[in-house]
Amino acid sequence: MTVPQEPQPPSPPADASGCGRVWFFRGARAAISIPALILTAAFVGYAGLARESGLSLAETLAMTGFVWALPSIVVLTGAMTSGMGILPAAFAVALASVRLMPMTMALMPLIKVPGKTRTWQLLVASHFVAVTAWVYAMRNLPDLPKEGRLPFFVGFGAAVSGFVFCMTGIAYVLVDRMPPMVAGALFLLTPVYFLCSLWGAARLLADKAAMIAGLVLGPVFFVLLPGLDLLWTGLAGGTLAYLATRIWRRSRS
Amino acid sequence: MQTWWGPFAIILIAGWIATDVWRWIGVFAGGRLREDGELLIWVRCVATALVAGVISKLVFFPQGALADTPLWLRLLAMACGFAAFLSLRQSVIIGVLTGVSVLVAGWMAL
Numbered sequence: 001m002t003v004p005q006e007p008q009p010p011s012p013p014a015d016a017s018g019c020g021r022v023w024f025f026r027g028a029r030a031a032i033s034i035p036a037l038i039l040t041a042a043f044v045g046y047a048g049l050a051r052e053s054g055l056s057l058a059e060t061l062a063m064t065g066f067v068w069a070l071p072s073i074v075v076l077t078g079a080m081t082s083g084m085g086i087l088p089a090a091f092a093v094a095l096a097s098v099r100l101m102p103m104t105m106a107l108m109p110l111i112k113v114p115g116k117t118r119t120w121q122l123l124v125a126s127h128f129v130a131v132t133a134w135v136y137a138m139r140n141l142p143d144l145p146k147e148g149r150l151p152f153f154v155g156f157g158a159a160v161s162g163f164v165f166c167m168t169g170i171a172y173v174l175v176d177r178m179p180p181m182v183a184g185a186l187f188l189l190t191p192v193y194f195l196c197s198l199w200g201a202a203r204l205l206a207d208k209a210a211m212i213a214g215l216v217l218g219p220v221f222f223v224l225l226p227g228l229d230l231l232w233t234g235l236a237g238g239t240l241a242y243l244a245t246r247i248w249r250r251s252r253s
Numbered sequence: 254m255q256t257w258w259g260p261f262a263i264i265l266i267a268g269w270i271a272t273d274v275w276r277w278i279g280v281f282a283g284g285r286l287r288e289d290g291e292l293l294i295w296v297r298c299v300a301t302a303l304v305a306g307v308i309s310k311l312v313f314f315p316q317g318a319l320a321d322t323p324l325w326l327r328l329l330a331m332a333c334g335f336a337a338f339l340s341l342r343q344s345v346i347i348g349v350l351t352g353v354s355v356l357v358a359g360w361m362a363l
Contacts, residue, residue: 095303
């Protein structure tokens with residue numbers, strides 16, 4: 001019905017859905033990548049952590065599928081094992097996942113075709129916003145035609161999360177039969193992975209300062225204020241890092 | 254929360270809603286909030302410190318098989334992994350492999 005504003009190769013409406021499907025599968029194929037493999041390994045490590053924390057297989061998989069952001073998942077696991085109430089737990093998880101908002105905001109202009117893309121399509125696509133898919137999308141989507149970007153991104157996200165979902169389940173079942181050394185190595189995988197990827201994602205000095213503050217304060221608050229230690233670590237460490245780097249920025253400019 | 258659905262209620266409310274709400278806000282706010290505004294810098298600081306706190310808790314107070322290893326070995330493995338990550342073009346995969354290898358090597362040597 002709508003006439004394209006810019007001169008484009010004519011594409012009959014019947015082709016449009018088929019075209020979307022093609023881009024969806026191209027996105028799914030592009031998901032076979034090194035970053036996706038690293039993410040899978042991190043979730044395999046998480047499966048071990050979840051089992052040790054006393055979560056059932058169904059709970060582990062529900063978390064993987066519904067939350068789909070490993071930092072939030074690890075925070076929620078910690079909150080559940082320390083017996084935190086549902087509201088403090090929600091607060092801690094919400095604090096850990098605020099960064100998804102600016103990430104989603106930055107992605108929207110890339111995948112939205114003004115006047116054509118429906119809001120519900122964007123809401124579905126937004127569930128796949130997590131570090132791995134986002135970094136890949138920001139780097140590669142601009143090279144694709146605008147109509148293909150949304151189905152490509154959804155295909156990529158669905159393929160990565162589907163594969164990771166299955167591997168997490170398999171790892172959960174197998175971790176019990178692993179020798180303790182392999183299981184121990186798997187448990188260490190989560191913190192090393194986060195230490196590296198969090199530092200790699202830090203763009204400002206404030207982010208790095210906040211990371212160091214959190215590393216130091218985490219165990220301190222765990223001993224001093226068990227239960228709500230995660231919230232205190234985030235609020236105190238983050239505010240401290242923000243204020244310190246802000247003063248430093250002002251004094252230099 | 255002793256019922257079978259208790260944990261799932263926590264996962265849905267404290268996990269799914271608490272996470273996806275930011276993605277939804279991101280969809281609707283798209284472009285209206287400045288990414289480098291002071292408020293968002295602070296918010297990112299809080300989020301980063303919180304996740305960093307989780308990381309160091311996992312190393313200082315581990316559960317399961319990892320709890321059998323001495324603290325110095327876990328710290329050494331983390332430090333080696335991070336050093337390898339920094340020195341080799343910030344490659345996460347090299348950092349992870351180095352950290353895990355140091356842990357396993359030290360564990361076998363003990």
